[in-house]
């Protein structure tokens with residue numbers, strides 16, 4: 001299991017701040033996305049919720065996802081290789097590597113790759129999403 005960047009109290013507080021009652025179901029869902037899942041799609045989150053949470057409604061799942069995105073705890077992405085939205089609990093600046101064999105998405109940190117983008121002066125970069133596709137060796 002990966003290390004969780006947020007404590008239970010922080011997650012609970014974020015839900016409250018967004019005006020959402022931090023029920024057991026919502027807390028469990030948030031914990032799964034933030035602490036266990038690795039770039040899950042909404043579909044994967046729903047599958048997990050159906051298995052682990054008692055009768056959680058689709059509306060509650062989407063509502064919780066929206067709250068988590070809006071509060072800045074997770075980010076939502078849409079990549080060109082799939083139609084679905086991917087949720088990322090790493091909200092720091094980073095890029096992605098897609099292993100086309102397994103479909104797994106890896107985080108790449110800026111320092112790990114030599115990307116130096118220089119644009120014409122009139123363009124100011126606010127953020128940059130980059131996905132590199134390939135294969136993981138070994």
Ligand SMILES: [Zn+2]
Pocket residue numbers: 039088090094095096106107
């Ligand atoms: Zn990521």
